[in-house]
Amino acid sequence: MIRIHVVLAISLLGFANLEGVARSAENLRNPFTLPEGVVLRSLLPPEKKPEAKKEQSLVLEAITTIDGRKIVSINKQNFELGDSAFEKKVVEIGPDYAVLEDGEGKTKLILRRPAFSVRVTQE
Numbered sequence: 400m401i402r403i404h405v406v407l408a409i410s411l412l413g414f415a416n417l418e419g420v421a422r423s424a425e426n427l428r429n430p431f432t433l434p435e436g437v438v439l440r441s442l443l444p445p446e447k448k449p450e451a452k453k454e455q456s457l458v459l460e461a462i463t464t465i466d467g468r469k470i471v472s473i474n475k476q477n478f479e480l481g482d483s484a485f486e487k488k489v490v491e492i493g494p495d496y497a498v499l500e501d502g503e504g505k506t507k508l509i510l511r512r513p514a515f516s517v518r519v520t521q522e
Contacts, residue, residue, distance in 0.1 A: 457485060459497050459508035471497045473508065 461472040469492040487499035495510040
């Protein structure tokens with residue numbers, strides 16, 4: 400009795416029609432294929448590969464001191480002395496500058512905004 404109900408339900412829902420199942424399978428897209436017009440760079444011939452990005456422009460946005468530790472904000476990311484920032488190491492933090500060093504030499508970033516101090520008082 401249960402088999403009859405299951406077969407009846409399947410046929411009413413249209414799953415018993417194998418042609419419909421086959422047609423719907425043909426319309427499915429492989430989720431792992433790239434969309435049309437998108438190509439992996441590694442598959443491009445050498446003459447069509449885009450040039451490597453030139454060195455990223457680094458902008459020193461802020462210098463703050465929290466609990467005696469100086470923190471610099473470079474390109475919207477925060478770093479302390481000794482941290483790696485954009486493949487360079489933060490080697491010095493001054494009142495209005497930061498020095499980054501890599502294998503090619505040192506880069507001095509200067510804070511372009513005037514310095515101001517913030518005082519926090521507890522009530």
